[in-house]
Amino acid sequence: MDLRQGIGPRRPGKTADEFQQDLLSNLFYRRGTTVESASARDAYETLSLTVRDRLAERRSRTAAAHFATNPRWVYYLSAEYLLGAQLEQNLLYSDTGDLAAEAVKTLGFSLEDLEELDIEPGLGNGGLGRLAACLVDSMATRDIPAVGYGIRYDFGIFHQIITEEGQTERPDDWAFHGNPWEFPAPDDRQTVGFYGHTEPIPGAQTRKRWVPGEIVLGEPSHMLVPGYGTETVNIVRLWRARGSEASFDLSRFSAGQYAEAVQEAVRAENISKVLYPDDSTELGRELRLKQQYFLVSCSLRDIIRRFRLRNEGWAEFADKTVIQLNDTHPTIAIAELMRLLVDEYELEWDEAWSITRRTFAYTCHTLLPEALETWPVHMFERLLPRHLEIIYLINMLFLKEVEARFPGDHDRVRRMSIIGEEPERRVRMAHLAVVGTEAVNGVAELHSKLLRETVLNDFAELWPAKFQNVTNGVSPRRFVKIANPRLSDLITEGLGGDDWLGDLERLAGLEALAGDASFLERWRAIKRANKVDLAAGDPDSLTDVMIKRFHEYKRQQLKLLHVIAMYHRIRADPSADWVPRTVLFAGKAAPAYHAAKEIIRLIAMIAARIAADPVVSPYLKVVFPENYNVTLAERIIPAADLSEQISLAGKEASGTGNMKLALNGALTIGTLDGANIEIRARVGAENFFLFGMDAYQAANAHQQGYSPWAYYEADGELRAALDTLRAGTFGEAGQRVAASLLGRDEYLTLADFRSYVESQDEVDRAWRDPQRWARMSVLNTAHSGFFSSDRTVSDYAARIWRVAPVPVPKEG
Numbered sequence: 001m002d003l004r005q006g007i008g009p010r011r012p013g014k015t016a017d018e019f020q021q022d023l024l025s026n027l028f029y030r031r032g033t034t035v036e037s038a039s040a041r042d043a044y045e046t047l048s049l050t051v052r053d054r055l056a057e058r059r060s061r062t063a064a065a066h067f068a069t070n071p072r073w074v075y076y077l078s079a080e081y082l083l084g085a086q087l088e089q090n091l092l093y094s095d096t097g098d099l100a101a102e103a104v105k106t107l108g109f110s111l112e113d114l115e116e117l118d119i120e121p122g123l124g125n126g127g128l129g130r131l132a133a134c135l136v137d138s139m140a141t142r143d144i145p146a147v148g149y150g151i152r153y154d155f156g157i158f159h160q161i162i163t164e165e166g167q168t169e170r171p172d173d174w175a176f177h178g179n180p181w182e183f184p185a186p187d188d189r190q191t192v193g194f195y196g197h198t199e200p201i202p203g204a205q206t207r208k209r210w211v212p213g214e215i216v217l218g219e220p221s222h223m224l225v226p227g228y229g230t231e232t233v234n235i236v237r238l239w240r241a242r243g244s245e246a247s248f249d250l251s252r253f254s255a256g257q258y259a260e261a262v263q264e265a266v267r268a269e270n271i272s273k274v275l276y277p278d279d280s281t282e283l284g285r286e287l288r289l290k291q292q293y294f295l296v297s298c299s300l301r302d303i304i305r306r307f308r309l310r311n312e313g314w315a316e317f318a319d320k321t322v323i324q325l326n327d328t329h330p331t332i333a334i335a336e337l338m339r340l341l342v343d344e345y346e347l348e349w350d351e352a353w354s355i356t357r358r359t360f361a362y363t364c365h366t367l368l369p370e371a372l373e374t375w376p377v378h379m380f381e382r383l384l385p386r387h388l389e390i391i392y393l394i395n396m397l398f399l400k401e402v403e404a405r406f407p408g409d410h411d412r413v414r415r416m417s418i419i420g421e422e423p424e425r426r427v428r429m430a431h432l433a434v435v436g437t438e439a440v441n442g443v444a445e446l447h448s449k450l451l452r453e454t455v456l457n458d459f460a461e462l463w464p465a466k467f468q469n470v471t472n473g474v475s476p477r478r479f480v481k482i483a484n485p486r487l488s489d490l491i492t493e494g495l496g497g498d499d500w501l502g503d504l505e506r507l508a509g510l511e512a513l514a515g516d517a518s519f520l521e522r523w524r525a526i527k528r529a530n531k532v533d534l535a536a537g538d539p540d541s542l543t544d545v546m547i548k549r550f551h552e553y554k555r556q557q558l559k560l561l562h563v564i565a566m567y568h569r570i571r572a573d574p575s576a577d578w579v580p581r582t583v584l585f586a587g588k589a590a591p592a593y594h595a596a597k598e599i600i601r602l603i604a605m606i607a608a609r610i611a612a613d614p615v616v617s618p619y620l621k622v623v624f625p626e627n628y629n630v631t632l633a634e635r636i637i638p639a640a641d642l643s644e645q646i647s648l649a650g651k652e653a654s655g656t657g658n659m660k661l662a663l664n665g666a667l668t669i670g671t672l673d674g675a676n677i678e679i680r681a682r683v684g685a686e687n688f689f690l691f692g693m694d695a696y697q698a699a700n701a702h703q704q705g706y707s708p709w710a711y712y713e714a715d716g717e718l719r720a721a722l723d724t725l726r727a728g729t730f731g732e733a734g735q736r737v738a739a740s741l742l743g744r745d746e747y748l749t750l751a752d753f754r755s756y757v758e759s760q761d762e763v764d765r766a767w768r769d770p771q772r773w774a775r776m777s778v779l780n781t782a783h784s785g786f787f788s789s790d791r792t793v794s795d796y797a798a799r800i801w802r803v804a805p806v807p808v809p810k811e812g
């Protein structure tokens, strides 16, 4: 007999009265306060709980449906998640926005007041972390049983402050006031070992015993990830490191040695203390490797625990489990699963290896050689001695396979080895990731092609079928509906319904309206209103935005050279009919990346200089809103007219800001890099401002004796811009940037300058015809439906994960 029959929790109601009642109950019984004394924070927390309850009810039905189906699960392992603010999204996904707006009035607050207090968990650096957040959203939206695993960093990506001195960093204590969206799950705590040594087991061949020298606890909590327009609610499970009880030394404390008494616990907790704020390059620090193993070890044990709830034996493990590695950060999972299967569950090596290879898939997010993680063998050996032994064995067997396929090709064997020998012995995580997985994918067509042709070429020759492309995408809910409500309403009206939010290719229907003058007029008015809201500059000026991490390959320097050229042009002829522009930069630089911080300092200098210049400032304004994060992106993107995607071709794996901006009707000026190529192919070459060399030309330039000085000599406008920098007009930062450009100019900025400026002139011409611009803008939105992360997830599901949706039945 089912003991639960007929009983169950009271379900959250659907009416305004019920919502109101629940809000008050939560205020009294969970927050412990009263209407009279409720602060804004009390109201925020209470509202969040009330909304969360509605999602939790769906979560319970989701879990029941998943349990009954026993499907193949997708486990997404990622060191980063940039989830963005939660309240508005959860109101939308639970369809309680109107109820909430009414209900909170009785507490004396508006929804907008409370949204100000919402948390933004900044548990990621940039595109890679935001992609993870969009993918978990879309997995739920497409009813795919999935769990996202990550680390609950105490401090997320730093808070950026911009002054005339450039960027300074402050810690981001994102959950200082608590996080109402989070459920702690202390019962699912895991134990993780580090250091120590290995011992042979008498009679065993490959099995070994690992005796760790340090033990740390991983304590999980989860946040709910609802699907849009569906019943599914998945979770993101985040691990936080804790010392064990034994890590507190009571006798030392009693002896007054307070710091020593807690040092072991502090050491343990440091593992999840901070997100590493470097982007695309590795710091090479032991703590980071520790973080990676911590994430992997906790998550794999949790995955196995979940598997065993429903299955016996290992034969079906790979049929029930796919683990997607988000870049190389969690790649040590391949060695850890082998260790668990061989050492702890006593499987034969070959069987364990077959399971492991069929379980994992790997997404590569870069082409920059310096961003492909490697770890010194000596560090690995100290921290994870058993894993290194396992990697050696994997490597030995793998290299035998290579030798058998390419007899006598010693150079190939050396190139492909998981262990690099020069200049010091290092573990190449990308090689391990390719060897230990069933599928490897890049994140845009060009990126996947270049991976096969360059960095992973040897592997693609050995296993051509393993390599795939899955072009990135973004959530239309967060980046259109929530970020740009005005445009969303117009689109819904134009298309006669809001189905497009769950089926973004429907935006193509807007093409029919691109010739309708009154529609175009409303489209323009919305852009203008969004600019007024952003309040960054004159809403009638062309809002030209470059919003992304600061990295030399992304070439914020190139944009600055254009700004200086405009400055010179305006000064030379102040009475000409200039197109007024507001140039907006936003983004963070890794704290230790000096060249990138120099560029930020230079922007601050140029912005101040132009603002103080009465001749230039009517036409040109440079702004730099500080602390770029998901929330700020949601304000800037709807207001953008022009999207700067100007990386050197062959360097940006995909980009996702490019997609968000095009979806919101910004026109792109860009190179043939990353997903720009696919955007241009869809929106049409005539609605995209292309410039610069292609990836093949760029790859050969330095070899062919590229000389920045030749470009300096040949182009008067470029020379004048660089001379202004060299003269110190924009401070030492300007001098140093100029020196770098005239030194090696690694990212070929000067080579692309003329083509860029010509393309910008084309932008001005298009802008002078508002009707034409609006039409181009509509067509960008209309043809960007492909870039929904729902499509991305469907591609992964069909081609890599081979999983089917599991619909969750509606309530009762």
Ligand code: GL2
Residues within 6 Å of the ligand: 125, 126, 127, 128, 129, 131, 279, 280, 365, 366, 371, 443, 472, 652, 653, 654, 655, 656, 674
């Ligand atoms: C990145 C790439 O640089 C970026 O082009 C891509 O869009 C994202 C998501 O695939 O991944 N790789 C990387 O290490 N970071 C990125 O943003 N940080």
